[in-house]
Each structure stands twice: as structure tokens, then as C-alpha cells.
Amino acid sequence: MSDNLAISFDDILSAAKRLEGHAVRTPLLEFAPLNERLGKRVLIKFEGAQHTGSFKFRGAFNRISTIDPSAKSAGVVAWSSGNHAQGIAAAASMNGIPATIVMPSDAPKIKVNNTRALGADIIFYDRYTESREEIAMALVKERGAILVPSYDDPFIIAGQGTVGLEIAQQAEEVGATIGAVIAPCGGGGLISGTATAIKEKCPEARVYSAEPEGFDSTGRSLASDTPAGNDPKARSICDALQSPYPGTMTLPINKQKLAGGLAVSDDEVRAAVRFAFEKLKLVAEPGGSAGLAAALAGKIPDHDGALAIVISGANVDPELYCEILSA
Numbered sequence: 001m002s003d004n005l006a007i008s009f010d011d012i013l014s015a016a017k018r019l020e021g022h023a024v025r026t027p028l029l030e031f032a033p034l035n036e037r038l039g040k041r042v043l044i045k046f047e048g049a050q051h052t053g054s055f056k057f058r059g060a061f062n063r064i065s066t067i068d069p070s071a072k073s074a075g076v077v078a079w080s081s082g083n084h085a086q087g088i089a090a091a092a093s094m095n096g097i098p099a100t101i102v103m104p105s106d107a108p109k110i111k112v113n114n115t116r117a118l119g120a121d122i123i124f125y126d127r128y129t130e131s132r133e134e135i136a137m138a139l140v141k142e143r144g145a146i147l148v149p150s151y152d153d154p155f156i157i158a159g160q161g162t163v164g165l166e167i168a169q170q171a172e173e174v175g176a177t178i179g180a181v182i183a184p185c186g187g188g189g190l191i192s193g194t195a196t197a198i199k200e201k202c203p204e205a206r207v208y209s210a211e212p213e214g215f216d217s218t219g220r221s222l223a224s225d226t227p228a229g230n231d232p233k234a235r236s237i238c239d240a241l242q243s244p245y246p247g248t249m250t251l252p253i254n255k256q257k258l259a260g261g262l263a264v265s266d267d268e269v270r271a272a273v274r275f276a277f278e279k280l281k282l283v284a285e286p287g288g289s290a291g292l293a294a295a296l297a298g299k300i301p302d303h304d305g306a307l308a309i310v311i312s313g314a315n316v317d318p319e320l321y322c323e324i325l326s327a
Helices: 009-019 032-038 056-064 069-074 083-094 109-117 132-143 154-173 189-201 217-222 250-257 266-280 287-296 318-326
Strands: 042-046 076-079 099-104 121-125 178-184 206-212 260-264 306-311
Touching (some): 032 042, 032 266, 032 287, 056 154, 083 099, 154 178, 154 189, 217 260, 260 287, 266 318, 287 306
Parallel strands (some): 076 099, 099 121
């Protein structure tokens, strides 16, 4: 790992080798309606096509595949609102390791059901009154299990960084010069890993995080000398992006690599989900649409070159999806 930061570009290359043959090389898609809407070339990195419907499988498999065989029987423990849960459950199953996930009681049903179907045990908690970290750490101590955080782990960050590596490679394949990249941000694992890869392969490109209003702790932390947390009373439709604070490993990377953080409203997210369905024919969950929402709302600073937008997941409950589309 890097002397100053949690990961280096070489760690992402190592993650890519571990993921080869296991993860999907998700498509980098271009759509005329989106190009016309934004007045520039836009490329969508669609992580809804990844195993379990989100980018989270990348980091989960990269971390779990490094566990020593002697430690497998004790299993792994993680906390997640659903996408990391599914990634951990799938990666653990593929590696013959039992998994227990601490999930909020209001997690989308589709994420809960998919996590169970992948073989993981679930322990629910109230995200507004209980500490997921305390519950998970108690399980780790009791069982001797290995904790797999959702973002503050070098192998997790490096695995998510393969999204950025693929963007750079695929953009070159279609003759596009990347001028800016935007990706959703919760705890910062995806954006910090992606930014590490992009700034290595496309050093002139600007990288932005996209967060829901009220949960824009990374954006506020980038503009401050001290890390900023989120108001416990904050609420958002973006269930996947409600981390209470930026990661201690991810924030230093983001401070060094990002050009800024952008916040989007729930209404802007809803509009992006509808646009993805109606114009792009893509299913995108609210949190996964935050970057698209920022672009459609005109919040990304002007830049030369193509814009790459990461749609990070497609796991949305049918009832919520119908509600958004019918609005």
C-alpha cells in the first residue's frame, strides 16, 4: 500500500488480477439523448450489470479472496444497507466462507431478500438509534470472525478502484478523452478508488463525488480542514449513500484526488432515475443515480473532453421504482 494513502495504483492493478474471471467488466455506454441533453460526449459506466447489481462485489471479492484458509471457518461480518451486503454474501459464498450482515431494519426488501438468497445471515438494527459498528464488532469478538468494512479497508477501496481503471481503458477503446468523472459517494470507497485509477491514467481529468443533500459529508469535508459528519436527523431517498461520516482511509485520498463534491436533492435523484429508464433504458437505484442527477441538474463544472458518469447500482424495490416513474 501507499506510504501516505491507504492504496496506490498498483493495488488497483493487483485487485484487477484477482477479479479477472470473477467480476463482470461492466459496459461503458453512450446514448444520443444524454449527449444531446448535456451538449457533450457522455459515457455511462453501468455497474448495475455487475454481479449482485452493484459495484460492491468488486471490493468484497478482492478482500474476501485474500483471507487465509485457516481463518475461513470463523466467517466474515459486515454492515450494509444492502449493496455491500449482497457483494459480501456472493463473494463469501464463492470462497466457501460463512457471512453475517448487520443491516438496517428499513433496508429495501429487494436487498434483504437477495442477501438472504446468497446465503448470508442477517441481523437487523435501527439505523437512527443503534450503532451498526458496535453490533458488528460484538459479533466479531464473539465468533473470532473477520470484519469486512463497507469502505474503510485497503482491499475494498482497491477493488472499487477497478471501476476507474475500466473507465480509462474502455474510453481509450472508443476514442474518448476523459475530461471529468463523477460517481456516487457514501463512505467514499468507490469514489476514492475510482479517483486513484483515473488520476493515474487520465491525470488531467477532474473527478467529483455525488452525494444526497444532508448526507454530503465528503463534499463538506473537502472544503474544510476537519472531517464533517452528517446530521442524524437527515433523510434521503438514497438508502445506499447514508454513511454518517467519510471514511478515515477514503477521505485523505479524496482530499488529494477530487476536484470537488456535489450534492443533489431527492427530487433531482428522482428525475435522474426517470431519465435513466425513459431515455437510456437502464434501471438505476436512487443512490446509484446521484452522479447522473448532478449532471442533469447542471452541477458539474464545465470542462473539456468527455464526461464519465458511474451509475453504481440497480437494486431498487419495485414499489419505490413504480412510485418514482409514475410521479
